[in-house]
Amino acid sequence: MRSTSPGDVPRTPGREPAVEVTGLVKRYGSKTAVDGLDLTVARGTVTAVLGPNGAGKTTTVETCEGYRRADAGTVRVLGLDPVADAAALRPRIGVMLQSGGVYAGARAEEMLRHTASLHAHPVDVDVLIERLGLDSCGRTTYRRLSGGQQQRLALAMAVVGRPELVFLDEPTAGLDPQARRATWDLVRELRTDGVSVVLTTHFMDEAEQLADDVAIIDGGRVIAQGSPETLCKGGAENTLRFTGRPGLDLASLLKALPAGCAAAELTPGAYRVNGTIDPQLLATVTSWCAQNGVLPDRIAVERHTLEDVFLELTGKELRA
């Protein structure tokens, strides 16, 4: 990887993408962890890097954080080279590692205050402690914190320096639902306040709930990128299911439906319609049922989820 000469950086401060990765390759011995990966993160957005274990998520993020040198390709973070310009970059980014990062004997509040003291304009530590529900364990040493408390402390440490860009590596892994919601709320607040966020996750709902942009990674490459809505529109069609009397005449239903739709009786009395499910189509199905004297016991519209997209793209379940 070549670093730009000092004259080139930064071009227009604040204007370049938060992250710009082109053709990134990273090998560990004979194993290729990242294999020609491209990723752009726009300023002020939340980008979720989604993928199964071993897909190259952490390697990618840690290369952006300056921990590893790219074997090929270029990496620019806030317009800087994360290795060559590390000293200039570090104060501007916040980092949450997948685990650890705190002295075993340090108390939660003590460690957070210490991290704050390394920055020029830190967030009010008391506010952060309250926001993340760490008030009950401020005097507890790190080794005695629960896994969820350790995660939230690491998150607090990542944002306390008021960075422009935050990297969160699996921020909600192992959290209970309440702690997870607190983390989500914090990520939303970061975006509202203009912080760019890159988070890795293997939770689909997390990506759907939080991300403006989702990059799906598999085998060290980005295989799809876009907003959750865009990603879900592509690929397979959506599904409507209903149950009724067995043996309905699906040919007459198909005639009533717009072209391109499909209908099937999966098990006796359980029907599935595939196509672009919109309010009009739902009305067509229910009026066809009325004409045939069928009262559907159950009728459900199934949106295409990121989970489906992922399965189609990779042929794999996400949580292997």
Add this chain to the structure above:
Amino acid sequence: MSTTTGVFTPKPGAAPLSRMIRAQALLETKMLLRNGEQLLLTVVIPTLLLVLFSAVDIVDTGSGKAVDFLAPGILALAVMSTAFTGQAIATGFERRYGVLKRLGASPLPRWALMTAKTCSVLVTEVLQIVLLTVVAFALGWSPHGNPVWVVLLLILGTAAFSGLGLLMAGTLKAEATLAAANLVFLLLLVGGGVIVPLEKFPGALQSVLELLPISALSDGLRDVLQHGRGLPLADLGILAVWTVLGLGAAARFFRWE
């Protein structure tokens, strides 16, 4: 761009270097003083050895009061326990638990982290030396010599042991460092002229043991404090060689993750 300012509205920046180093040194010192096993090694063992071996005639320490022979050796042991054993174990586990990695992404530069660690080691040593000096005086110690040489020996000894400790912490697994650092501590305690005079060992072995950093430090301190001799050049030379080797190898081979 929003005009209102939120809690997290970006305003990045590193704190002034002096503030970062002070904060880091303070935290490192607190971690050390809070750790029971570390205190056992750095405070309890040296103090007990000093009291026990001064009060009870276990080892023949030559002519004169036992405490006059023991106090310089125990001061050398105190330096080794903090700069080498304690620092190796603590740093090994910091590496293992990702503390060094996480600090690597903070605004604190690596050299500033190492400076803070050194400050923390020196602060701990000052506390040790004050305590041991008070105990030694209570036991009837009567030191001689030029304090400047003493300080010089202590500083060079600290540098030599720090290099070796960091080399171990940065290359071995944390558990291996824990075991090895304790073993080395024990071996050098016995074979480094701390409480057992090197003359007790066979000639050939003795000439090898004399080259150890702990032997050079305890011998140098004894030359000055017990015998009131001048600049202990040979011992300072040995410590300087260990310093260059240790710090050089640590700088070359230390792995942060």
